[in-house]
Structures are given as C-alpha cells and as structure tokens.
Amino acid sequence: xxxxxxxxxxxxxxxxxxLVFSIIxxxxxxxxxxxxxxxxxxxxWVGLAxxxxxxxxxxxxxxxxxxxxxxxxxxxxxxxxxxxxxVLVNRGLAGVKVFRLIYYFPTLVSVVVxxxxxxxxxxxxGVLNYILSLLGAEPLKWLTNKHMVLPSLAxxxxxQGLGYYMLFYLSGLQSVPEDLYEAADLDGxxxxxxxxxxxxxxxxxxxxxxxVVSTMGAFKEFTLMMNMTKGGPLNAxxxxxxxxxxxxxxxxxxxxxxxxxxxxxxxxxxxTVINKRYxxxx
Amino acid sequence: MMADQALGAGANHSxxxxxxxxxxxxxNTFSYALMILIALVMIxxxxxxxSTSLKGQNEAIYTMPPRFIPEQWTLGNYTTxxxxxxxxxxxxxxxxxxxxxxxxxxxxxxxxxxxxxRMEFKGKQFxxxxxxxxxxxxxxxxxxxxxxxxxxxxxxxxxxxxxxPGAVSAYGIFLMRQGMLTVPKEIEESAVIDGAGVWRxxxxxxxxxxxxxxxxxxxxxxxxxxxxxxxxxxVLDDSSKYPLTVGLYKLKGTFVSNTRLVAAGSMITxxxxxxxxxxxxxxxxxxxxxxxxxG
Numbered sequence: 126x127x128x129x130x131x132x133x134x135x136x137x138x139x140x141x142x143x144l145v146f147s148i149i150x151x152x153x154x155x156x157x158x159x160x161x162x163x164x165x166x167x168x169x170w171v172g173l174a175x176x177x178x179x180x181x182x183x184x185x186x187x188x189x190x191x192x193x194x195x196x197x198x199x200x201x202x203x204x205x206x207x208x209x210x211x212v213l214v215n216r217g218l219a220g221v222k223v224f225r226l227i228y229y230f231p232t233l234v235s236v237v238v239x240x241x242x243x244x245x246x247x248x249x250x251g252v253l254n255y256i257l258s259l260l261g262a263e264p265l266k267w268l269t270n271k272h273m274v275l276p277s278l279a280x281x282x283x284x285q286g287l288g289y290y291m292l293f294y295l296s297g298l299q300s301v302p303e304d305l306y307e308a309a310d311l312d313g314x315x316x317x318x319x320x321x322x323x324x325x326x327x328x329x330x331x332x333x334x335x336x337v338v339s340t341m342g343a344f345k346e347f348t349l350m351m352n353m354t355k356g357g358p359l360n361a362x363x364x365x366x367x368x369x370x371x372x373x374x375x376x377x378x379x380x381x382x383x384x385x386x387x388x389x390x391x392x393x394x395x396x397t398v399i400n401k402r403y404x405x406x407x
Numbered sequence: 408m409m410a411d412q413a414l415g416a417g418a419n420h421s422x423x424x425x426x427x428x429x430x431x432x433x434x435n436t437f438s439y440a441l442m443i444l445i446a447l448v449m450i451x452x453x454x455x456x457x458s459t460s461l462k463g464q465n466e467a468i469y470t471m472p473p474r475f476i477p478e479q480w481t482l483g484n485y486t487t488x489x490x491x492x493x494x495x496x497x498x499x500x501x502x503x504x505x506x507x508x509x510x511x512x513x514x515x516x517x518x519x520x521x522x523x524x525r526m527e528f529k530g531k532q533f534x535x536x537x538x539x540x541x542x543x544x545x546x547x548x549x550x551x552x553x554x555x556x557x558x559x560x561x562x563x564x565x566x567x568x569x570x571x572p573g574a575v576s577a578y579g580i581f582l583m584r585q586g587m588l589t590v591p592k593e594i595e596e597s598a599v600i601d602g603a604g605v606w607r608x609x610x611x612x613x614x615x616x617x618x619x620x621x622x623x624x625x626x627x628x629x630x631x632x633x634x635x636x637x638x639x640x641x642v643l644d645d646s647s648k649y650p651l652t653v654g655l656y657k658l659k660g661t662f663v664s665n666t667r668l669v670a671a672g673s674m675i676t677x678x679x680x681x682x683x684x685x686x687x688x689x690x691x692x693x694x695x696x697x698x699x700x701x702g
Contacts, residue, residue: 127526132531133522139575142575157552233680235634242452347637348637
C-alpha cells in the first residue's frame with residue numbers, strides 16, 4: 126500500500142541532516158585522524174603517525190583505563206538500582222507519584238549545576254563527611270585523592286541517572302500483565318522469587334536499552350570532569366573525552382584528538398555488540 | 408488492593424487474613440521508610456545549595472555540623488547575581504534553544520520513523536543500521552568537523568548554529584520507531600480502505616497513536632536542550648547569546664571564590680526547570696502510566 130518514493134520522502138529531511146551533521150563529519154574526523162592539523166596551518170597527511178603516537182602515549186592509556194573504570198562503576202549500578210526503585214514506586218501506595226517526581230528531578234538538572242551542587246557536598250568539611258562522622262567513619266578526600274575521585278564522580282552520575290532509568294523500567298513494569306503476579310501469589314511465590322521469575326525476564330529489552338545508553342553515557346562523560354576536577358588530581362579523572370577536548374581545543378592537536386576519539390568510538394561499538402549478544406535475545 | 412485482600416480472606420479464613428494484613432502493614436511501612444530515605448538522598452544537595460545561597464556574607468558556609476538553617480538570612484546573593492549578569496537574556500536564549508530543540512527533533516524523528524516502522528522497501532535495513540550507527544558516534548568525534556562546517560556556512564556564533572546540528576537525533580528516530588511498531592496493522596489498513604493518503608495516515612493515524620512516545624521524546628529533548636553545555640559553549644562567543652548553562656559557567660569564573668553567589672545563580676537556573684517540570688508532570692506521568700493496572 127506504500128510506494129517506495131513515500132518511504133524516501135519521509136526519510137529525507139532527517140536523513141539529510143544526519144548526513145551533513147553526523148555521517149560526513151564522522152568521515153571527515155576519520156580523515157583528520159590521519160593528518161596533522163592545527164586550524165592555522167594547512168592540513169598535512171601523516172598516515173598512521175597519530176595512531177602510532179597513541180600507542181606509546183601513557184596519558185592516553187591512563188585516560189582509557191580511567192574511562193573503563195568509570196564505566197564499571199557507573200553502568201552496573203545504573204542497570205540494577207533503578208529496577209528496584211521502579212519496583213518500589215510501582216506499588217499502588219498513596220503518594221507514590223510525589224516520590225517518582227523527586228527521584229526524577231536530578232535528571233533535569235544541568236551537569237554544570239550538578240557539578241556545583243556536589244563539589245559543595247564533597248568539601249573536606251562538607252555534608253558528606255559530616256554524615257560519615259555520624260556513622261563513626263573517617264572523613265574522605267572525595268575529589269582530591271586519586272583513588273577516590275572516580276568513585277566520587279560515579280556517585281554523582283548514579284545519583285543523577287537513577288530517576289531517569291527508573292522511568293524506563295517503570296513503563297516496562299507497567300506493561301507486565303498483573304495476572305502473572307497474581308498467579309505467582311497463588312503459587313506462594315515471595316517478593317524476590319516474583320522479581321526473578323517475572324520482573325527481570327519481562328524487563329529484558331529495557332535492561333538492554335539501559336545498558337547500551339548508560340554505557341555510551343559513561344564513555345562520553347566529560348562535562349562533570351571539566352567542571353569538578355579538570356581531570357585531576359594527577360590525571361586520575363582524565364577520561365578519554367576530556368583528553369580529546371583538551372587536545373583539540375586547548376592544544377589545537379585536531380589530528381591527534383580525532384585519532385583518540387576514533388579509538389573511543391571503536392571501544393563503544395565493541396561494548397554495544399557484546400551487550401547485544403548477551404542482553405538482547407528474544 | 409481490595410482484590411488482594413478478598414483473595415487472602417477467601418483462602419485463609421480470618422486468622423490468615425489477619426496475618427496477611429500484618430505482613431502488608433510491615434511491607435508498606437518498610438516501603439515508605441525506604442522511599443523517604445532515597446528522597447532525602449535525592450534532595451540533600453539541593454537543600455544544601457538553597458541554604459548556602461541564603462547565607463550572609465559573614466556567615467561561615469562550612470561548619471561541623473553543617474548548618475542548614477542560615478543564621479543571617481539574606482536575599483542579597485540573588486540580587487547581586489541578578490544585577491551583575493544579564494539573567495533574563497540567558498533565560499530567553501535557553502527558551503529559544505529549548506523550543507527548537509524540542510520541536511525539530513519531534514517532527515523530524517516522527518517523519519523518519521514512519522517508513523522504518525511501517526513500510527517495506529528496498530534498503531530499509533541498511534538505512535536503519537546506518538541511523539543506529541550514527542547513534543554510536545560520540546558527539547566529540549564529529550565536533551571538530553561540524554565546527555568547521557558551521558564556520559563555512561557562517562553559522563558560527565549564532566543560535567541557529569547551536570540548534571541545527573542537534574535538530575535530528577538518531578535516538579529520537581529509534582524511540583519513535585519503537586512506538587510506531589506497536590500500532591495495530593488493522594487501524595492502518597482501514598485508513599487505506601477509507602482512501603487516506605500516506606501523509607494523512609502519518610498525521611491522523613500514527614501521530615495520535617504514539618502520543619506517549621512523543622511526550623517522552625519531547626521531555627527528553629527538552630531536558631537535553633535546556634541543559635546542553637558543550638555545544639553552545641563551543642559555538643557561541645558573544646555573551647548576549649549565552650544560554651543559562653554557559654552563563655552559569657561564566658558566573659563561576661566571575662565570582663570564583665564566592666560560593667554564596669554561585670549557589671544563588673544555580674538556584675535561579677533551577678527554578679524555571681522545576682516550574683516546567685511540575686506543570687508538565689501530569690501529562691508526563693499520565694503517559695508513563697498509560698496501561699497501568701492499579702487496585
């Protein structure tokens with residue numbers, strides 16, 4: 126009932142924009158990664174030199190391992206915790222909608238503002254250390270200790286993302302037929318058994334979605350680092366994208382920065398394929 | 408809930424029902440305690456910032472224990488920020504960026520998603536994979552070439568230059584396609600029998616059916632556009648074009664040591680988004696709740 130020309134005319138506006146502002150720039154960036162370019166002087170072809178330089182660039186490898194570490198801290202937490210949050214606010218308790226709004230609100234806040242809010246929380250004599258002291262624990266150097274800085278930043282990211290992913294799980298949960306739970310109740314299944322047998326399998330597509338989206342987010346994070354730590358201390362929070370930004374716009378190494386971003390791109394692709402293999406089975 | 412209780416009573420007689428209710432009370436109390444605790448964690452940074460922004464210049468911010476109620480209440484930090492920065496101009500720029508940052512992705516994504524969800528044509532799989540592939544390209548990879556393209560077409564330094572590269576999102580197309588896949592075939596077929604053309608089917612059949620997805624995408628786009636920092640930061644050089652995020656970043660540079668003023672500036676940028684959110688949430692929650700079964 127549809128003609129082929131229909132399909133293409135619907136696709137054209139978005140397609141053209143994607144072509145000009147995504148696909149062509151991606152190839153242009155690939156081209157740049159084989160060149161030396163500092164905006165002022167003409168482009169100079171250098172072949173694989175940028176990639177070779179990356180292999181022996183210890184800062185790049187540190188940024189890579191920082192990024193992977195940050196991802197390991199952030200993504201599993203953002204895949205699992207929002208499920209429980211969604212289950213919690215999916216019960217028909219009075220006032221539950223207000224809680225949903227509160228949990229979702231941090232998502233709306235600009236990362237620039239979030240960075241301000243949390244740098245005050247992380248102060249050596251700030252709120253978090255006071256809470257620790259109430260629990261009888263030693264104060265922590267949240268952002269100034271090189272072992273603490275990425276877990277601290279991950280904490281902020283998880284705080285901000287919980288409500289966002291909760292909503293996806295919530296709409297997933299609400300499409301689970303209620304009689305499945307009723308049947309499980311009749312069989313005498315407890316809370317955990319019901320989640321394991323019904324909730325998790327039914328949420329599988331959403332879990333895949335959340336895993337992919339939060340992985341990409343974690344691998345691309347940089348606004349938080351730029352506003353809170355400037356990549357420090359001792360490059361402990363320098364992520365790949367932070368390094369790319371610094372190389373490209375502070376040092377004007379456009380070619381080298383493009384090469385870095387391509388290695389990052391390949392890493393994200395690889396993880397998405399792995400995610401798909403393990404999580405997106407019908 | 409009523410049905411659950413009736414079920415419990417029927418199965419276990421009165422003593423069973425009593426035990427069952429007791430379990431329900433314990434589990435509800437536990438749920439509320441947990442929800443309140445999480446809510447506190449979520450709002451604590453906001454409360455602390457609000458408190459800081461209301462503290463007088465001579466009052467210590469960091470004390471042990473932290474003082475959430477200011478000793479010297481003042482709105483002076485707010486007036487200082489308001490007078491030293493063109494906040495209304497930043498607001499207006501954020502509103503313009505957000506308006507187009509919502510309208511364009513909604514229209515373009517629902518157009519492109521329609522054939523991908525509902526039509527069979529040669530090359531469909533390839534086009535879909537290509538769009539999904541662009542989703543994986545980090546914005547930072549394409550940042551430099553887009554910057555050069557904008558320079559070429561004289562859009563650098565303009566709000567249009569901020570809006571156009573983000574006008575279509577592969578993610579939006581993906582989301583709309585998922586929504587349109589769930590529309591029953593019969594509705595579409597009966598529209599064809601009634602003689603509706605493709606554009607009518609898109610506008611009058613598809614769009615109303617995917618309203619919840621549109622609402623979701625609209626809200627996500629709004630949040631993205633309102634909070635966008637990197638791109639306006641890179642493209643705009645004239646402070647009369649800054650949105651709030653970039654303005655706030657500059658505020659930090661201007662009042663580098665005055666935490667109270669930065670806190671007041673942060674609260675000023677939070678107020679509109681809180682208002683938009685609260686007035687929008689009914690529709691939003693309705694969309695998310697569609698199809699929910701509650702006792």
